[in-house]
Amino acid sequence: MKLTDLLSEQRIVLDVDAKSKQEIIGGLVALVVNGHDRQTLLDAILEREKLGSTGIGHGVAVPHVRLDAVETPEIAFGRTTRPLDFEALDDEPCSLFFLILGPTRKDAQDAYLQVMAKISRLMRHAEIRAALTAASTPADALAVLAENES
Amino acid sequence: MEESLYKRILLIVEGGALDHAVTAAAAARALANKARLFVLHVVDHMVINRMKRVSEQSTAEIEIELEEKGWKALYYAEEFAKDNGVATMILQKSGIVENEVLNEAARLQVDLIILGYPRKMPGQARRLAQGRLEKIVENAPCSVLVVK
Numbered sequence: 128m129k130l131t132d133l134l135s136e137q138r139i140v141l142d143v144d145a146k147s148k149q150e151i152i153g154g155l156v157a158l159v160v161n162g163h164d165r166q167t168l169l170d171a172i173l174e175r176e177k178l179g180s181t182g183i184g185h186g187v188a189v190p191h192v193r194l195d196a197v198e199t200p201e202i203a204f205g206r207t208t209r210p211l212d213f214e215a216l217d218d219e220p221c222s223l224f225f226l227i228l229g230p231t232r233k234d235a236q237d238a239y240l241q242v243m244a245k246i247s248r249l250m251r252h253a254e255i256r257a258a259l260t261a262a263s264t265p266a267d268a269l270a271v272l273a274e275n276e277s
Numbered sequence: 278m279e280e281s282l283y284k285r286i287l288l289i290v291e292g293g294a295l296d297h298a299v300t301a302a303a304a305a306r307a308l309a310n311k312a313r314l315f316v317l318h319v320v321d322h323m324v325i326n327r328m329k330r331v332s333e334q335s336t337a338e339i340e341i342e343l344e345e346k347g348w349k350a351l352y353y354a355e356e357f358a359k360d361n362g363v364a365t366m367i368l369q370k371s372g373i374v375e376n377e378v379l380n381e382a383a384r385l386q387v388d389l390i391i392l393g394y395p396r397k398m399p400g401q402a403r404r405l406a407q408g409r410l411e412k413i414v415e416n417a418p419c420s421v422l423v424v425k
Contacts, residue, residue, distance in 0.1 A: 178359045179366040216315070216368050244348035248341065251369070
């Protein structure tokens with residue numbers, strides 16, 4: 128499963144002027160809300176965040192949640208104008224965010240974990256993070272992921 | 278009774294067959310102690326060097342495979358632990374496993390390290406695992422629980 132099959136330009140937002148974790152997550156939820164109840168989704172993600180930050184280091188966060196209503200993994204990507212305190216383990220504030228919705232079905236778990244693993248693996252590379260930080264448009268950001276994913 | 282002996286637990290996952298058992302053991306301990314769980318995977322430089330000798334894959338391909346396997350193991354552990362109400366955070370490091378484990382144990386100020394030790398391993402793998410375990414147990418700033 129390719130990330131770029133699950134992510135479209137319409138699910139990418141750059142230069143979000145968010146001031147908090149809740150604001151950026153809210154902004155990403157707005158991109159994937161089709162067919163889902165926005166508040167339910169937002170509450171579920173924030174509840175999950177309370178159990179531990181999804182900041183994975185190097186200024187990247189991957190908030191994620193599984194929901195019954197989700198059939199296949201869904202992804203949104205956002206970049207903030209300034210880094211936000213996301214309580215990551217390396218204490219580095221985050222400016223690159225991947226929101227991931229996953230299914231609760233047991234037979235779909237492997238695909239869901241693979242999506243998160245792939246994103247996290249890509250984001251360990253400074254040059255990919257730099258390219259996403261420099262992307263001028265959602266199409267550019269998508270191209271960065273497409274080029275590096277393969 | 279082991280109530281609240283441990284407040285910060287470091288679980289080591291390896292992307293291997295034992296991860297599910299070690300994760301379950303760590304989550305249970307964390308829940309019983311109301312502890313925070315930190316899950317660490319180390320991309321093992323020694324494994325990369327060994328795989329390069331026996332595989333036609335490039336170093337980059339091997340690293341990608343190990344990193345993704347590691348992240349899958351990390352996210353599996355995180356999902357499992359959070360599903361059980363355990364406060365959990367995950368991280369991946371790269372280097373010599375025992376060194377990274379000891380560094381993170383000190384940095385995160387954990388009071389218990391939990392890791393797995395496979396029962397059956399071929400010769401060289403067993404010697405490496407034994408050496409690694411010995412170094413961690415001898416130098417850890419806290420107790421170490423080994424899950425077999």
